[in-house]
Amino acid sequence: MSEAPRFELFAFWRTSATYRVRVALNLKGITAEERIVDIDANEQRSAAFLAINPLGAIPALIDRGAGQSRAPLTQSLAILEFLDEEYPEPALLPPDPHGRARVRAIAAMLAADTHPLITPRVKKYLIGTGSFDDTAWRAWQIHWFTTGLQAVEHRLATEAATGNFCHGDAVTMADICLASIIAVMRIFRIDVSDIPTIERIMRNCEAHPAFAMADPMIQVGAPR
Numbered sequence: 001m002s003e004a005p006r007f008e009l010f011a012f013w014r015t016s017a018t019y020r021v022r023v024a025l026n027l028k029g030i031t032a033e034e035r036i037v038d039i040d041a042n043e044q045r046s047a048a049f050l051a052i053n054p055l056g057a058i059p060a061l062i063d064r065g066a067g068q069s070r071a072p073l074t075q076s077l078a079i080l081e082f083l084d085e086e087y088p089e090p091a092l093l094p095p096d097p098h099g100r101a102r103v104r105a106i107a108a109m110l111a112a113d114t115h116p117l118i119t120p121r122v123k124k125y126l127i128g129t130g131s132f133d134d135t136a137w138r139a140w141q142i143h144w145f146t147t148g149l150q151a152v153e154h155r156l157a158t159e160a161a162t163g164n165f166c167h168g169d170a171v172t173m174a175d176i177c178l179a180s181i182i183a184v185m186r187i188f189r190i191d192v193s194d195i196p197t198i199e200r201i202m203r204n205c206e207a208h209p210a211f212a213m214a215d216p217m218i219q220v221g222a223p224r
Contacts, residue, residue: 007032008062010052012039013219014187016115016180017076018059022219023176024080026210028087032061036221039120056121077111080173092173102159103167106152106174110181114148118184138190145185149192152178156197164204171208179205183216 009025009032011018025032037043037058044056052072053060061073061082073079084092093100116122118141126132126140156162166174182202185192205211216222 004064005031005033006063006065008035008064009033010035010037010049010058010060010062011219012037012044012058013221014184014216015039015058016184017057017111019180019183019214019216020076020111020176021059021061021079021083022214023179023210024083024092026213027090027092027171028083030083030087034220038221077107077173077177080176084173090170092171092176094167094172099161099167102161103172103174106155106166107177109152109155110148110174110177114144114181115184117144138188141188142190142192145181145190146192149181149195149198153195153198156201162197165201171205171210175201175205178202179211183214187216 007025007030009018009021011022011034013036037049039058043049044053044058050056052062053074055074057074059074059076059079061079062070063073064070073082080092093103123132123137126137132140156166161167163169165171166178178198179202182198
């Protein structure tokens, strides 16, 4: 009998944060056993999942390795850093302090300043309490995707550290976060104009098998 994977990943097909973890696992050649938490069915608010993550947010990662506490790991950026420490190659952060700070900053612009504004719980609040209809919600999405991506584009287009990827010529955490935003935008059929540097970097990401394997549209539960 084959041994169960070390990691258990609570996931959903289309979430940006789940995509980030999938890419990192793929890059490092790590297999995780996925447990689907259906956000459309509100399973993230079930008592069973809230015991894993009281915020009700996806993903969560359980380390089932020998001697591990099995305490849930949550927040995609924290999970990426954990995986990078446990499996250092290929590195998701540059070796120098300034480079690491730059990559973390770009990642945070996307995963902390842009993505949280378009999550299902924000939509639910705005429609239920803020009198938004579907047209207003789509305008909200377009505004915040555009604001975030154009700010990232400015940095990438003007800073010398940008290479084939967000930082130099190797995939980093910044590229994973960038691709996670673009992947979700495509699901929502939203385009942002005047981001040529981002578009170039995305072409390089999409040519990499780790990103292709994380495509939301090929995951369990995605519409066929």
